[in-house]
Amino acid sequence: MNTTIDLNMLKTLWESTLGEAPAREQFAIWAALHSPDVIRQAILKAAMRNQTMNGGMTQDHRLRYASKVMQTLTAQAADHAANRERLRQEFEGQVQR
Numbered sequence: 001m002n003t004t005i006d007l008n009m010l011k012t013l014w015e016s017t018l019g020e021a022p023a024r025e026q027f028a029i030w031a032a033l034h035s036p037d038v039i040r041q042a043i044l045k046a047a048m049r050n051q052t053m054n055g056g057m058t059q060d061h062r063l064r065y066a067s068k069v070m071q072t073l074t075a076q077a078a079d080h081a082a083n084r085e086r087l088r089q090e091f092e093g094q095v096q097r
Helices: 003-018 024-033 036-052 059-096
Strands: none
Touching: 003 024, 003 036, 024 036, 024 059, 036 059
């Protein structure tokens, strides 16, 4: 999917769940660091968190919370990929023996 379309869809998601969206530049930074799916998940998690706080998150808090979720999800995905690769290598080594 086109990055511009992804960013527009993510901005629309933010606006519908969290209100005023951050600047387009913020979405571009996130898109450079994270997959669209990770950004989407982070926006939804931030929206759930905001809802549990009865809408009490400030815009800065929403941005920071969503960014932290993105960092965590991206790091977890990298760890999982590394673990899968290690397991694959171990399995191939055992099969060849």
